[in-house]
Amino acid sequence: QITLRESGPALVKPTQTLTLTCIFSGVSFRTGGVGVGWIRQPPGKALEWLALIYWNDEKRYNPSLKSRLTISKDTSKNQVVLTMSNMDPVDTATYYCAHKHQYGSERGWFDPWGQGTLVTVSS
């Protein structure tokens, strides 16, 4: 059974850099094809995919946010870290990490998801 859990600050100030951590179990980056992604959801709004990292350290970013995002992993800790720079109140959202299915393909759905962590951007 795969589980994921996000952690990070509940409140950040505008212009600060957000750092979020996803710790997962039931799967390992030592397995070829494994990918973990980040998705966010502003309150009452739709989902937006942000970034994804593969077992071999290949990364994919949403072009609309690419200049502000960095995704990285620690294989030994089963951990993925997402940083987002220059935070703004419009970045207030619940941030989810999720396991990407269909190893060996760029095309895959997300399952399961972590429970999410709400980040508020305010001075």
Add this chain to the structure above:
Amino acid sequence: EIVMTQSPVTLSVSPGERATLSCRASQNLSNNLAWYQQKPGQEPKLLIFGASTGAIVRATGIPDRFSGSGSGTEFTLTISSLQSEDFAVYYCQQYNDWPYTFGQGTKLEI
């Protein structure tokens, strides 16, 4: 970027009735589309996905009253007989090309 458009925005249905939710893509997805259910305060839950074999598959543990159909640019999620626990927001997501994109959601209400 592939734009996903869901309709209707809100669907009002009575328990026991059938619900049909639509998702349209701005480009051909083949069958690379997933459906998720999200209840208030919870993370999205995978319902249905399109596998590389071409099949449309229900995720593990999803009741057979949920079914998906479509390919290319037009997709449908059907819930055959609505139960009280099915009232939620439903999202489609394309994974045919980067960036992955989601629809804006359909709220299924009583």
